[in-house]
Amino acid sequence: MPRWKVFFSQYLRWSSTVTQALALCVITFCVVLPLCCHRLLYSYFFIKSMYLDSMSEDALQESFKQGQDALHFWQSSSTGLSLRFSDITQHPELLVTVVTARRSEGRDFHYLLQVMRQLSVLLGDCGKRRCAEVLVCDVEGGPQEHQDAKLLESYFTVIRHSPEEQQNREQVNIFEREKRDYVFCLRKGWELVRPKNMVILEDDALPRQDFFTVIKDLLSRRFALQTLYIKLYHPERLQRYWNPEPYRILEWVGLGLVGATALLLTFPYWNPCSFSFTLSASRLLFFTLYFMAVAELLGRHYLLEARRLSPQLYAVSPATECCTPAMLFPGNASLRVAEYLDSSFCVKGNAKDMVLYQIARTIPGESSHSVEPNLITHIGAYSSVRPNPSRPKLL
């Protein structure tokens, strides 16, 4: 018999484990996952050429509608009577400061109004004793006022630069200006309210339903006393396992091992196609790799969503590099952060998020953390510090 026939008859018989493993991989990776995941934005199987444009357009239209709704909400006088958050109590458990600048592009999306509306709903839900005090930090000034911030003045305390500070502000590059504005908001919030803990939100960071519950839980954990900051958001596109974050590799291998062990131990009880898999080192290795591949290709972002079941399930890990739309500063860390940021200079490629990340890594005794899944949704399709395309895309 020719050698290839011997090979096929020995290895590719249905009863052979190699054939069964091959069949399982082909069915999973070439049929089931592509069918289930081709519309999932953060999956490897997402068909960009087919869906990205239409999904981006839908998202822009939805955000525009939400913006207009928020505008009507804040303009209606009846809401004005029932909602007043401007009477701020001193030394609250938590202060949320929302940093906002006027946007030249994407103005009609009213990101700030959307964020403040959501905050007012969440604060209304937390009972008689408010779970946080809220400030709006309007860093804009001069002749072209920030209309949305003005509209909110009847509901919230709005803080602004003095005219002299405003003049100095105009003379530096946009990234240094953004950083100085952030430092201003950190310090001013602290001076005014003396909170026990502080959250700084950028004006396009829409808090999710679990926002205050999870923050409360984080602050009750011991690590929070020692950390400089806790990041409450990391871009979804950077949440993959295949990213240079050491703890994620551990999570990935752990997930594969747990999945493989559970499958092999329970296999004899439900084996549907008479597969011949039983627990052995090579099978454990195969299924570990199989589950790791499934998890990565499906998209870690979607698996993280399962953690929303309970605040205790949210994962805390060393801080990741990019972005600061939502940051929690426990205790008086906000003052230390303001000092550290003051001593560095920001430019393009080294904006305040990079500077903060470096500070926490290099200054002895300081550490920083990230929580997953995200506690906010980033709704800002248009940036106020970088050039924008006419119709921004989701990816």
Ligand SMILES: CC(=O)N[C@H]1[C@@H](OP(=O)(O)OP(=O)(O)OC[C@H]2O[C@@H](n3ccc(=O)[nH]c3=O)[C@H](O)[C@@H]2O)O[C@H](CO)[C@H](O)[C@@H]1O
């Ligand atoms: C989702 C995301 O990746 N966002 C990051 C990205 O912001 P973006 O490029 O998305 O810019 P953005 O428009 O969200 O602005 C960031 C923040 O800066 C504020 N602002 C803007 C202009 C100004 O002169 N003063 C001022 O304080 C603005 O109100 C907002 O709170 O890059 C920034 C650094 O550059 C931060 O790391 C942001 O977290």
